Amino acid sequence: xxxxxxxxxxxxxxxxxxxxxxxxxxxxxxxxxxxxxxxxxxxxxxxxxxxxxxxxxxxxxxxxxxxxxxxxxxxxxxxxxxxxxxxxxxxxxxxxxxxxxxxxxxxxxxxxxxxx
Amino acid sequence: xxxxxxxxxxxxxxxxxxxxxxxxxxxxxxxxxxxxxxxxxxxxxxxxxxxxxxxxxxxxxxxxxxxxxxxxxxxxxxxxxxxxxxxxxxxxxxxxxxxxxxxxxx
Numbered sequence: 001x002x003x004x005x006x007x008x009x010x011x012x013x014x015x016x017x018x019x020x021x022x023x024x025x026x027x028x029x030x031x032x033x034x035x036x037x038x039x040x041x042x043x044x045x046x047x048x049x050x051x052x053x054x055x056x057x058x059x060x061x062x063x064x065x066x067x068x069x070x071x072x073x074x075x076x077x078x079x080x081x082x083x084x085x086x087x088x089x090x091x092x093x094x095x096x097x098x099x100x101x102x103x104x105x106x107x108x109x110x111x112x113x114x115x116x
Numbered sequence: 117x118x119x120x121x122x123x124x125x126x127x128x129x130x131x132x133x134x135x136x137x138x139x140x141x142x143x144x145x146x147x148x149x150x151x152x153x154x155x156x157x158x159x160x161x162x163x164x165x166x167x168x169x170x171x172x173x174x175x176x177x178x179x180x181x182x183x184x185x186x187x188x189x190x191x192x193x194x195x196x197x198x199x200x201x202x203x204x205x206x207x208x209x210x211x212x213x214x215x216x217x218x219x220x221x222x
Contacts, residue, residue, distance in 0.1 A: 044202065044213055044214070044215050044216055045151075045159065045202055045204070045213040046213070047210055047211040047212070047213070059209055061210045062210065095158055095159075100206070100211075101149075101164075101206035101211070102149040102161060102164040102165075102204065102206060103149075103151075103159075103161060103204075104161045104164070104170060104171075105161075106158035106159055106160070107158060108157075108158055109158055
């Protein structure tokens with residue numbers, strides 16, 4: 001059974017940095033693309049980034065390009081999202097999800113709040 | 117970016133009713149996914165590749181459509197189906213979502 005657990009969400013000041021983690025279990029982590037998707041409070045879903053199992057392919061939404069970096073540690077079955085230069089509009093629940101074209105398993109999410 | 121427009125914004129129905137949710141895309145796409153989200157929970161994949169039900173999804177959920185017009189149908193609403201539903205395209209990056217349709221109990 002696929003299990004994804006995010007952590008690292010926090011209250012951070014505008015311009016600050018944060019690293020999110022997602023611990024995966026129940027499937028062959030290294031064989032799958034993984035993604036980050038976020039949801040601002042009371043809003044819809046926004047795809048943020050994905051990374052291939054081999055780490056050779058990464059893609060970002062334009063809204064985070066140059067500020068966010070996705071990475072993974074296949075030995076530890078863990079996905080990361082490093083976020084720099086955070087803005088108020090980055091405030092959201094961040095979900096990690098298995099897959100890239102569609103997302104068949106999701107974590108419970110971790111809340112990032114950016115405030116001055 | 118491909119824009120996904122879902123309608124209606126809210127659907128007020130009773131258990132046992134049929135629910136028909138629409139998703140229109142700004143450009144033709146070859147396939148679409150649908151997700152269900154309940155308050156305080158993560159989204160759950162219902163339908164992928166326009167027609168295929170995800171593992172464990174009851175057969176009262178079905179997807180259809182092509183081009184720019186897609187539909188999620190819930191044949192007979194069960195009490196646990198009252199939630200928000202999102203469509204999503206993955207034909208072209210960024211992989212955009214619709215704004216959602218809330219299915220509420222009348």
